[in-house]
Structure formats: structure tokens, C-alpha cells
Amino acid sequence: MLLKKELKFNYKPFLIWTIVLLFFSGMIAPFVDVIMEDAASLQDFIKSMPKFMLKLFNINENFITPEGFFSAKVMIMAEIFAAIFAVTLAANIFVGEFESKTIEYILTKPYSRNKIFMKKAYTLFIYYTLFALIFCISVLWLFSIYVHYDYNSSILAGFALYLYVIEILFGALTILFSVIFQNSFTTISTTMGIFLIMFVADMLGNVDEKYEWIRNLTLFKYIPLGNTVKYSKVYIGNSILFIMLGVIITIIAGKIFEKEDILI
Template sequence: MSFANIYRKEFKWNLRSFIIWTTIFVAFALMYIPLTDQILQQSEAMLKFIEKMPKLLLQIFSFEPELLTKPEGLFGSEGMSFVYILSAVFSSMLAGSMFSKEFEQKTIEYLLVKPCSRLTVFLSKLSVMFSFILILAGTFTFFEIRLFDAFVTQEYSVRILYAFGLYALTVQVFFAALATMISVIVQKSSLNTSISIGLIIFMYFGDSLGRSFENLEWMSIISIFRYIPLIDTIKNNQIMLGNSLIIILISGVFLLAGGLIFSRTDIKL
């Protein structure tokens, strides 16, 4: 079985799930962005309410009062927090479908007994996974920018909107790579999902806790969300491009480890 045959098979099997996830991302943008102007008109009352909220809660959901007066700040401080979580869950589940689910259902045996190397199988699956990730990140960024252009009348930074797209891609690549490594180790989709979701929650909320409490700072240091901060990006009008590239390179290490484990894994009967 060739690289192209495996690619087509995996693409077809996961296409339906991918379409559902893409619809969720687009629907979220459609639900949120068109209301931006209306929410900004009520920003004064909203700011008074937010000032009374606990500081920790504001940090968890990236609330920063001064940012809520900007269209991109409003979407970035609230909407992108959920996009981060959705991106991480999507990529983790996609990796699980590509690898641990195949081991669990024994369909991996069919591929591994075919006259093609394990490296070909592994790279074919990765190609499909990252094709979906790139398409989803591109689709989200396209709709994000077009919806801002169509519905937001106040001045905003397109540069920041592109940063949001880059960060969503970075999160997806990282958790896809991490879940791939986990999948080939545990070989069970339910266990992969549990571990991956646990790591997502730990990193996301650990970053907020680490920035709030000095004795928990280590939780923030090991979280990728610390290095692609939404608030700093909007306030400083600065894209954390270098940090994003480093996170993607770290993801490559996870993929390399996953590939080595996959190439040496015995088929369990």
C-alpha cells in the first residue's frame, strides 16, 4: 500500500469529523464577531461590572478592562480563550483517531502487514492530520478577518487578527503532536483522550494560576499558553512569532518520539 493510498483512506475516514469541527469554529466566529459593535456600545457598563470580578477569574479568561474597548481586544480576550481550548481538543481527538483508535480497533494490523514501511504509514497519517489542521486554521483565520471586515465598523488591527490565526495553528500543532506520542504509547483512544484533555486543562488553567500565585509559577512556565499570551499581543500590538515557532519545533520532538515508538511497536493480538 502506497503513501497516496493510505493518505486517501485516512482523509476519507476522518473527513466527516473534520467538517463538523470546522463548522463549530466557523459557527463560533459567526456567533461572536457580528455582535462586537453592539457589545462595544455597552462597554462602559460592562467595564464597571468586570472591575468587581475576582482578579483570578479575569486572568483565567483573559479579561483585561482596557482591552474590552477595542474590537480585536474584545474578541481576543474572550473569544480566543475558547478557541484555544477548542483547538487543543480538536487536534488531540484527531490524533487519537489517527493512531490510538486504529490500535484499539485492531485496524492497524491491516496496514502494518502490507508491503510498505512503518515510516510510510506514520508519515501518511501525519500528512492527513496536518492537512486538516492547516485547512481548519486557514478557514478560521479567513472567516475571522472577513467577519470583522463585514460587521465591525470601529477601527481594529488586522495584524492582531492574523496573530490569532497563528496562535490557533500553534495550539493545534502542539497538542496534535503531543497526542500522537501519547496515542502510540497507550494505544487506547479513551485513555489518550483522558490524558490529552487533562493536559489541556492543566496547561490552560495552570498558566492563569501560575501568573497569579508565585508558588505556582512553575505551572505557567511549562504551559505553552504563557508564550502566546493574548493580552500582551493585543496591548503591545506584537505577534509572538518566535515563540510560536519554538512551540512548533518542540512539537516536532514529540512527533519524532512518536515515530520512533511507532516503528518499534509490536502488534498485540
């Protein structure tokens, strides 16, 4: 009952963000072959770019592949889309109940706090999983239709895995801040602030060797798009560790929810 209610009330933002991401991917995929046909010119262009720009976006000659081009043109924006989707959906499901005061009504029902929390968490898990799966399947499908050059499908699937990691981790942080602050502005701004700090810190660490150490504090060092393309390696182990971290954060948030007073 609770799970069906949560799924029903939150499918619209899921559909909107999924369509936006798929539309963006669909706009790029048909041009991959066009770019690859002029790979020599693209290689010369990359060599002519300032080293600062190449380091900033972690671009190298390995990007002259279908999956490399897709990474450079789509995945940076896709990671931002995934973070915004994960944070706003989690905030709507959790902190939205506090602000609308509907949480007080729900708590009068014959459900334990733990059950209420878990149903909400399951809803997020379902939508996050669907978001990543749909992205993965649709990208592989688009490439099978439009791309006639050799490409590594496991790398494309790895990109979807990275989006899933972002969803789980930042969704979990949003849940934690939701039950602590019980305020959407504070919750969303704090979580997105952490995301942006990590995002910018990763770029800064790429650009200047003096600040390379700061990348150790960011998620993006451990699921790097650039190295994934460069070495044709999906960082599955790192992804699993961060997914587990997200689960642990969610469990901690659940314990706080069971004991936290509702702010009136």
C-alpha cells in the first residue's frame, strides 16, 4: 500500500528527467559516425587545444572513439542530470512529507517508522535503478542503430553504472539531510553543494598537479570518465564500494528517522 502510493505520487519527475536525458543522448548519437569519419581533423583539433583545457576535461587522443566522443559530449551533463534527479526525487519523497505535515498523518497509521522509511527508500531504489537501466539500454540501442564504427559496449554500460553510483550516493545523502533538517531548501542546497564542490575539485585536481591530492576527496576520481575511456576499463569495484556507502548512509538515516522528533 505505502510502496504503491509512493511510486504513484513520484512517477512524474522520474519520467521528466528520464526523457530529458534520453533526448539529450538521442541528439548526440546520430552524429558519432560523422565525427568518426573526420577523425584525423578531430585529432589535429585536440592537439591544438590548450593543455589547460585538455586537463580540465581530461581529454586525450583516446577520446577519438565512439564511446570517447559520447563521454565528452554527453556524460558530463548526464552526471549533473543524474545528481539533480536523485536529489530532487529523494527530497520530494522524504522532506516533502515534513514540510506538508503529511508525515504526522502517516505516523498515525498502523505502520512502524521503520516500515514507512523503508517503503520510501525502496521507491527511490526502484526509480534510481530504472533510470540507470533505461539509460543503458537506450544508449546501447542508439549506438546499434547509428554507429557503424567499432565501439566498446561495456564502456557504455559502465557509463550507466556511474550514473547509478551518483544516484545512490547523493540520494542517500539527501535522505540523511532530509531527516535531520526536515527542510527542502537546506537539504537540497547542502547535497547539491557537496556535489558541485566534488565536481569542481575533481576538475581543479586534473588541471593543477599541486591540487591533485584534492581529487582523493571526490567521488569522481574513483569513477573517472577520462580513465575509463583511456584504459577501456570500467571501475566496477569502486562503484560497488560507493553504492555500499550509499546503503550505509541510508541505514543511518533510517535509525535517525526512527528516533527524530517531527518539527512543527
